Amino acid sequence: MKLNELRNEIDSLNLQLVGLLGKRTEVAREIARIKKREKLPILDAGREQTIKDEMRRLARAQRLSVAFVDEMFDLLLDYTRLEMEMEVAE
DSSP states (O other): OOHHHHHHHHHHHHHHHHHHHHHHHHHHHHHHHHHHHTTOOSOOHHHHHHHHHHHHHHHHHTTOOHHHHHHHHHHHHHHHHHHHHHHHHO
């Protein structure tokens, strides 16, 4: 493959990543609405730990840095929690 082809592939993957992040955030907002209605707390520490454990397993399987994936999911979970809190505050 040529450099430009590979860069185009990266660009396409970036678009997919941002699209998936948008979809994930919208699902989290819907979860927040349900939690608000059912008077449940936004934070579910057990669920977050389960997600992080699974992402570590997947990182190892993909030969990715577990530290990188951990940091990325810490940021993602923090962002998601903030979006959910804003959703229930409306």
